[in-house]
Amino acid sequence: MLAMRRAASTPRRDPAPSRLRYRLTRVWLRPGVRRVVNFGLPLMAGVLASWTVMAQFDVRGQVTAWASQLHEKIVDRPQFTITAITVPGVSQDLAEQIRVAAFVSLPASSLELDVNGVRERIEALDAVQRARVRALPSGILEIQAVERVPVVVWRAPDGIELVDENGVRVAEVDSRMRRPDLPLVAGPGAGGHVPEALALLAVAEPVGARVRGLVRVGDRRWDLVLDRDQVVKLPETDPLAALRRVMALEASGEVLKRDVAVLDMRDPARPMLRLTDRAMAELERLKTLKTGEDA
Template sequence: MRPLNEAPMFHRVSPIVMRVQRLGRKTVVWIRNVREMPLPRFRTLAVGLLGSTAVYGMVLGGHTTAVIDAVAEPLGMSIETVDVTGYAETSEIDVLQTLWMAGAQTLPALDVTAAREAIEAMPWIESATIEKEYPNRVKIALVERKPFALWQRDKDLWIVDHDGREIVPYATTRFTDLPFVVGPGAAREAADILDKMALVPELDQRIKAYVRVGDRRWDLRLDNGVVIRLPELDPIEAAATVMRVDRNEGLLARDIVSVDMRLSDRMVVKLTPAAKQRWDKVVKERDKLWKQAQKEKPV
């Protein structure tokens, strides 16, 4: 048989807990009173269930984070564990700090959407998934953006992703093996030119920099300093032509500065100053011999 002194205690607790939904900022006082009362186990469970219902009602009712925290914390819903996965370039501490900036100290008060948007605004983060695991755990799964190229814009150097979006300024000795693109629009068009040059592997492996010109076409700077000026249209065909001439004539090994392929009907080769001087000397000597031959020619 239930002791007689339990009935008053039950009736004394129930109204207090039920008032959680009605009292707003006074909730803390009532919850503390409840926790201090020597309740039997089944009644403690009843209080917890009613308290959880009250917290849920507050969340739906749009109460402030502080009010919800005040109700949820005594019920054991404080955030105690945060599991972060999927990070390599991002600091776990930065993720936790971003989460705490949301201001919530308990799971019911945590706005998952706002927290996710804040974390996804971090430089390396492509997407984030946040889950609440009651009573006190938060799970955060990250997907980071992949570094695709180094982009020089004026005097600034950025790490960019496949879509040409800036990730972070380049300030490390890492990622030196990434393709190097230069100029306005170069980051945005990098994936396209890299895919095209991959079709000309003999040339592709010698390219040190891709320079975007007028946001219309590309100059390719090779490992020996030679520049290949590609046309706006059919850059693959132009690049293939250069390599065909190189295989047959050793073009790129000569003393040249650039190979201009912008004109569809011709290739224009610019010599180095030293090579030009030698060539001018040859031409001058040839002209001299021709004039001398003309004078000695019988009338």
């Protein structure tokens, strides 16, 4: 009876968890928290322990030194050593320019060589259109370059340049006579119209021995300059057709062999001639004689 009274007077313990324990349980059930506790904390502890050991016994320095020695042994192997540079298929002058632009000190290791950097430096040369660089197993650095071929001499406002068929500069020269075998174009903007200039020179082939060059006027049109200071002024639009007409007149009447200073074709419907001073003087003399006879 006494035991029953004691049990009745003792309060029962609540089986529900406390509020703090409930919240901690909810937090633990989150996947992110469990991953941090199960993997993050052990990983962090391992990193800290490794760092402490490396700092205490200088393991980091030993590993770095070992890796450096291994790198040097591999890089310095004879099979990876470049001892020569070859530039096949180009002129001797360009080959020397390419060797200088490559900026490779021999002997060099093919494992440490920046092939793309070498190629970019070579392609920066005016005379090189594109290049290919590769290290051969024989210890030779082979540089294959496509050389730009100059087709005209351009007397530009700031100098004399050799340009290719696309108007890209190949080289700069100090005199037009450096390449007397190439036709001459002059005037601002002429270098940007090389294909048209070549087409005009091809049409003027019947008088090619007399052609001195083409002059770009106002970056709009061309003047064909011949010997004896003759000038054929071509129109802005369709200069090829106008020059073909001039060549037809030359074939039929040899108009360019006469005392003509300027043949103006800027208006193809109304070609105009301007005689030389000598021809004008002779014409005035004949007029004077005729006037005297009539009197």
